[in-house]
Amino acid sequence: MRQTDQVAYLERMLGMVRTNTRDDGPGLSHTSVEEYYDPGRYQREVSLLFRHYPIVVGYSCQLRKAGDFVVHNDTGQPILVTRGTDGVLRAFLNVCRHRSATVETKPCGANKRAFVCPYHGWSYDLTGRLVGITDGTAFGDLDRSRHSLRRLAVAEKYGLVWVVPTVLEEGAEAALDIDAYLGAIAPDLASWSMQGWELHSSVPIRPHMNWKLVVDTFLELYHFRYAHTGSVYPLFLDNIATYERMDRHIRLAAAKRTIVELEDRPREAWRILDHAIVLYELFPNTVLAYTEDHCGIFTSFPVSPDESVMHLAVLVDPMERAKKTEGYWKANAELLQAAVGEDFAIGDAIQRNFRSGANTQQTFGKFEKALGWYHREIDAALAAG
Numbered sequence: 001m002r003q004t005d006q007v008a009y010l011e012r013m014l015g016m017v018r019t020n021t022r023d024d025g026p027g028l029s030h031t032s033v034e035e036y037y038d039p040g041r042y043q044r045e046v047s048l049l050f051r052h053y054p055i056v057v058g059y060s061c062q063l064r065k066a067g068d069f070v071v072h073n074d075t076g077q078p079i080l081v082t083r084g085t086d087g088v089l090r091a092f093l094n095v096c097r098h099r100s101a102t103v104e105t106k107p108c109g110a111n112k113r114a115f116v117c118p119y120h121g122w123s124y125d126l127t128g129r130l131v132g133i134t135d136g137t138a139f140g141d142l143d144r145s146r147h148s149l150r151r152l153a154v155a156e157k158y159g160l161v162w163v164v165p166t167v168l169e170e171g172a173e174a175a176l177d178i179d180a181y182l183g184a185i186a187p188d189l190a191s192w193s194m195q196g197w198e199l200h201s202s203v204p205i206r207p208h209m210n211w212k213l214v215v216d217t218f219l220e221l222y223h224f225r226y227a228h229t230g231s232v233y234p235l236f237l238d239n240i241a242t243y244e245r246m247d248r249h250i251r252l253a254a255a256k257r258t259i260v261e262l263e264d265r266p267r268e269a270w271r272i273l274d275h276a277i278v279l280y281e282l283f284p285n286t287v288l289a290y291t292e293d294h295c296g297i298f299t300s301f302p303v304s305p306d307e308s309v310m311h312l313a314v315l316v317d318p319m320e321r322a323k324k325t326e327g328y329w330k331a332n333a334e335l336l337q338a339a340v341g342e343d344f345a346i347g348d349a350i351q352r353n354f355r356s357g358a359n360t361q362q363t364f365g366k367f368e369k370a371l372g373w374y375h376r377e378i379d380a381a382l383a384a385g
Helices: 003-019 039-052 178-191 211-216 257-262 318-323 326-356 366-384
Strands: 029-032 055-059 069-072 079-083 089-093 130-132 151-157 160-164 198-205 236-246 249-256 276-282 286-290 294-304 307-316 361-364
Touching: 003 236, 003 249, 003 257, 003 276, 029 366, 039 294, 039 366, 055 069, 055 079, 055 294, 079 160, 151 178, 160 178, 178 236, 178 249, 178 276, 198 318, 198 326, 211 294, 211 307, 211 326, 211 366, 236 257, 236 366, 249 257, 249 366, 294 326, 307 318, 307 326, 361 366
Parallel strands: none
Antiparallel strands: 029 361, 055 160, 069 079, 079 089, 089 151, 151 160, 198 307, 236 249, 249 276, 276 286, 286 294, 294 307
């Protein structure tokens, strides 16, 4: 995040503190409650957003060396990502070309020289090429070149790995221009220099909530005073946050109570992560939360109209990690999990209540404008097809 943007955000939030105002939009916004449980709508979202958009499926730190791999199934597509001996990161459908068994059954690993199907032993090298067929003479003149693992578009940048979970046509380019997709947010992600960070922890959480309702919980600070008294609220000022729409994505910052200490300090010394957290909603389903020494990454995936799985990962700068005890990092991860648990306890009830008939729409206040932006972006994507 450019220093000028950091100062502008901090000044904006300090102004809210002085005047007891909020970062209001021009008016209220709404979204239909049916969008959170309608089966037809749900299926359209899965078929478009989780098949044709770049989705974060892993982290650079999991895939540094040749033979490192990650398996990901939560888009509804079986995905295998691996690093080749040529240093190239590739993604495939994790499906044997013989009789459709899952090739790699472990969630992640290292030092792979080949992927061997556990059903009949067909094997594939790190480029996805079919290199071995058990009792191959029984398959006559089968063209092995046409039975490689099916390729997916993949990108690795800023410490993250994205995949578009739809099979590429033969000869199509597998490299994904992720900067074009990220747009104005790309320079911010570059500035945080997360490429060399380590994965401290990753846990799946399975709320009885629509996947979009999970993302909603990260797009406003209005609820902190009530929902998070036992976890993160003591760290933050009440609903002092600033929001910005950046192409299809969203950037926001939430002020810690220490922000008032900046009033008498020179602006050239201001550093936003000392006195706020900076969050990015990466469309359609990922939230990054940057703090002074780590990044919480939240990825929400659909399971059914009323269920989702969210992965909460914590990435840490190894230089920062070395300065502090493991107890410190464990406590930070547990604090994030506690706050998410508080959100999801309420969210479970919200999901049930959608069908009660009490409301036909969700109402977003002026300072909840990011929620309106997010749902309008989803509506626009579905309308465009």
